[in-house]
Amino acid sequence: MTHRLGYLKETPSQTAGPYVHIGLAPGAAGFEIYDQKLGWDIAGPNAAGERIRVEGVVTDGTGAPVKDVLLEAWQANAAGIYAHPEHAGEVEDGFRGWGRVITDFSTGEWGFDTVKPGPVAGRNGQPMAPHISLWIVARGINVGLSTRLYFDDEKDANAADPVLNLIEWEQRRQTLIARRSTRDGKAVYRFDIRLQGGDETVFFDI
DSSP: OOOOGGGSOOOOOOOOOTTHHHHHOTTTTTOOOOSSOSSOOSSOTTOOSOEEEEEEEEEOTTSOBOSSOEEEEEOOOTTSOOOOGGGTTTSOTTOOOEEEEEOOTTTOEEEEEEEOOOOEEOGGGOEEOSEEEEEEEOTTOSSOEEEEEEETTOHHHHHHOTTGGGSOOHHHHGGGEEEEEEETTEEEEEOOEESSSTTOOOOBOO
C-alpha cells in the first residue's frame, strides 16, 4: 500500500538528550567499553607542523556555559591535506584529521591538542584560509550546528577566504576567529562559541 506524501504526518523531532555522551563519548560518561578513545587523537604523533592547543566554552543566550556539549572537529594537516583515501600516502602516519571532545561537566570548558592546519583548496581551486570545522550537539539542540574556527594570526589568508567573505558584516566574521596566546611555551587558541544573542557565533547551513 502506498501513501501520498501530503497525507503523512511530520515525525516528531527530538534533541540530543542527556545520553548523547554514552553513545558518542562513552569513556567520558564512565563507560569504558572501547580499548581506544573514539576521536580524541586528531593529529597523531607523527604529524608535521606547529603543535597547538584549541579551547573554549559554549554559552547560551544568557551567557551561561552549556555543560553537556559534544563537539566534533575536522581539519587538514599542516600541508593543507585531509586524511582521505584519495590522498593515501600524502598525510602522516596516524594523522586522522578528526576528533571528538566534550565539555567539562562542571565548567563547560572544552579543548583539544592538534597541529595547526595549512590552507586548503576550495571550489575551483580557490584557496581557503587555515581553519578547523566544528560540529556541535547538546541537549536542547534539534539539529547539530556547523561552524568554522579561523586563526587571528592568519589575517591575509582570512581576508581572502571565500567562506568568510560570504559573511557581510565584519562583526559577524569576528565570531569565527580564534585568538592566539602562549601558555608554557605552547600556542593556545581561544574560541568561545555563543549559541544565541547579539554576538551569536555564525553557523552554516550545510
